[in-house]
Amino acid sequence: MRASMSIWAVIAAALALLPFWPGAIDSYAFSFLFFVFIYAILSQAWNLIAGFGGQISLGNHAFFGLGAYATAILWSGNYLWGSLYESHPRIYYFDPVTMAIAGLVAALAAALVGWPLLSKLRGDYFALGTLGFGEIVKVLFVNGGDFTGGAFGIVAPSSTFDTLLPHYWTGLGLTVAVIIAIGLLMRSRYGLALIAVRDDEMAASANGIDTLKVKIAAFAGSAFISGVAGSLYTYYIFHVGPDSVFDLDWMLLPLMMTVVGGTGTLMGPVVGAFVMYAVFDLARIVVPDYHPVVSGLAIILAMLFLPKGLARIGFGLPGLVRRG
Amino acid sequence: MQQSETILSLESIQMRFGGLVVLDGIDLAVARAELVGLIGPNGAGKSTLFNVMTAIYAPTRGKVRFLGRDVTGVAPHKICRLGIARTFQLVRTFLTMTARENVMVGAVYGAGSRAGNAAQAADEALDLVGLSARRDMPTRHMTLSDRRLLEIARGVASQPALLLLDEPMAGLNPTEIRQMVDVIRRTRQERGIAILWVEHKVDAIMKVCDRVVVLDHGVKIADATPAEVVANRKVIEAYLGEPAA
Ligand SMILES: Nc1ncnc2c1ncn2[C@@H]1O[C@H](COP(=O)(O)OP(=O)(O)O)[C@@H](O)[C@H]1O
Ligand SMILES: [Mg+2]
Numbered sequence: 001m002r003a004s005m006s007i008w009a010v011i012a013a014a015l016a017l018l019p020f021w022p023g024a025i026d027s028y029a030f031s032f033l034f035f036v037f038i039y040a041i042l043s044q045a046w047n048l049i050a051g052f053g054g055q056i057s058l059g060n061h062a063f064f065g066l067g068a069y070a071t072a073i074l075w076s077g078n079y080l081w082g083s084l085y086e087s088h089p090r091i092y093y094f095d096p097v098t099m100a101i102a103g104l105v106a107a108l109a110a111a112l113v114g115w116p117l118l119s120k121l122r123g124d125y126f127a128l129g130t131l132g133f134g135e136i137v138k139v140l141f142v143n144g145g146d147f148t149g150g151a152f153g154i155v156a157p158s159s160t161f162d163t164l165l166p167h168y169w170t171g172l173g174l175t176v177a178v179i180i181a182i183g184l185l186m187r188s189r190y191g192l193a194l195i196a197v198r199d200d201e202m203a204a205s206a207n208g209i210d211t212l213k214v215k216i217a218a219f220a221g222s223a224f225i226s227g228v229a230g231s232l233y234t235y236y237i238f239h240v241g242p243d244s245v246f247d248l249d250w251m252l253l254p255l256m257m258t259v260v261g262g263t264g265t266l267m268g269p270v271v272g273a274f275v276m277y278a279v280f281d282l283a284r285i286v287v288p289d290y291h292p293v294v295s296g297l298a299i300i301l302a303m304l305f306l307p308k309g310l311a312r313i314g315f316g317l318p319g320l321v322r323r324g
Numbered sequence: 325m326q327q328s329e330t331i332l333s334l335e336s337i338q339m340r341f342g343g344l345v346v347l348d349g350i351d352l353a354v355a356r357a358e359l360v361g362l363i364g365p366n367g368a369g370k371s372t373l374f375n376v377m378t379a380i381y382a383p384t385r386g387k388v389r390f391l392g393r394d395v396t397g398v399a400p401h402k403i404c405r406l407g408i409a410r411t412f413q414l415v416r417t418f419l420t421m422t423a424r425e426n427v428m429v430g431a432v433y434g435a436g437s438r439a440g441n442a443a444q445a446a447d448e449a450l451d452l453v454g455l456s457a458r459r460d461m462p463t464r465h466m467t468l469s470d471r472r473l474l475e476i477a478r479g480v481a482s483q484p485a486l487l488l489l490d491e492p493m494a495g496l497n498p499t500e501i502r503q504m505v506d507v508i509r510r511t512r513q514e515r516g517i518a519i520l521w522v523e524h525k526v527d528a529i530m531k532v533c534d535r536v537v538v539l540d541h542g543v544k545i546a547d548a549t550p551a552e553v554v555a556n557r558k559v560i561e562a563y564l565g566e567p568a569a
Contacts, residue, residue, distance in 0.1 A: 189432050189433075192425065192428060192429055192432060193429070193432075193433065195418065195420060195421060195425075196418050196421075196429045198420075199417075199418035199419055199420055199421065200416045200417070200418055200419075202380070202400075202412075202416060203412070203416035203417070203418065204401075204418075204429070205399070205400040205401045205404075206378060206400055206401075206404055206409075206410055206412075206416075207401075207404055207409070207429050207430045207433055207434060207478060207479075207482060208401050208404040208405045208429075208430070208433030208434040208435070208437065208482060209401055209429070209433050210399070210401045211401070264420075
């Protein structure tokens, strides 16, 4: 456990120093890694509620989109920094306050929909309910008038960046922060409760665990992380539209990545994000017309030959596979 | 027994599922540190009675009082925090956890959670049921007998005043049964925990319990010492009459 964690620390340090390698910043690998970070964060978020919590959310793309929109709206409307914005035109760029609010907006939405959906003992209510929630949010944003920019969406005021360096470092930093936060969480008494709820909800409540509270907290945490990822994406894409940021892929790809990497493990989602994004990207470049086929095949092969995922490493509680 | 403090009392509990009356006018009291057997033919309503006490079901009529409070329909996790722990007829352990992690859940979230030192409570509970050597074993690799013991340890670690055991001997071999009887006895003696024990194997109950309650078709037909219960005509009919009916 300790040994494998130091391997991850070395990898993180090497990635942090990568920009100093001559030519690295302008290389394709640099933007590739930026997207791996976004997907790693989203996969961690999905793994928290589904892998550790046992509640299959099919609505996490909605939280990604809410975070993206919250960032674009706060920024373009200058809702936070008033006159400071004039003297510091880049103040919204990777602004921790803006990014935190993006996460909180998503978390609040999750708590509100999670409450009724997670009160049911049966998981399919939650899966279908969250899927429906994602669609409803998208429709609301399409019809949101000037506030949401309708079907076109919102373009954030600053529309160029000289370099991807701040994106890269912020993405890497957030990925590491999320891993550490979830690692600590799962070692805490809250993590114990979450696994208990996943393994046997009735036994969990018979042993003093407020299961609804535990599930809502995990869902809100998952949404918060997804919302922050959406915020990060806004700083890259600038144009936030309903069809792009509420796209189902923002939920489906992290789901596949987590399953391939190892559901309910700490590092599985990260490994899965890297491997699957590489496969998808390679397919997109090498066989552009067939990339969905190749990507789909890769997923099926991974499920067949790696039913427990690529990573079974780096986690204190042993054997955290999907619920039996 | 008469002079000791009553911790649990059920007052004319009725439980009905649609038109089916499963429990009908059940009165029952359990005193501190008392070991009470609860027997009755299959389908008599024993597990349902446990589910009413632990608020998995709200009774259609009647009250559950525990430590002087009306706890009818209070949320299950609160019941546990107030001091009622239980096991399940179909064992419910946390299969992806180790034995000790299972017991830690009870210790951290149960009635003793405010008393601090959950780790010590967990280790003592594992010790009581004889699972200390297997504390780091993943639960899914454990035998049925060990899982049943683990469920008891988890309940004990929550530091309850009352422990409900639902057929802890089902599926165990004679050696394991002897071990289980010993654990139940010591849980009461060493911890002072009152136990309400549902069992199919009537002879074990008769040997160990202070008092035996008999349910038949949702009605309480006897509530007396083991010696009195074995001589009770209604009880003999309920049991002997079963195959003929
Ligand atoms: N949720 C339920 N819905 C309908 N009937 C139930 C339910 N739970 C239990 N019963 C019925 O209640 C009766 C008593 O069951 P149970 O309490 O499990 O008996 P015992 O534990 O004494 O064998 C049975 O006839 C059973 O079918
Ligand atoms: Mg039963």
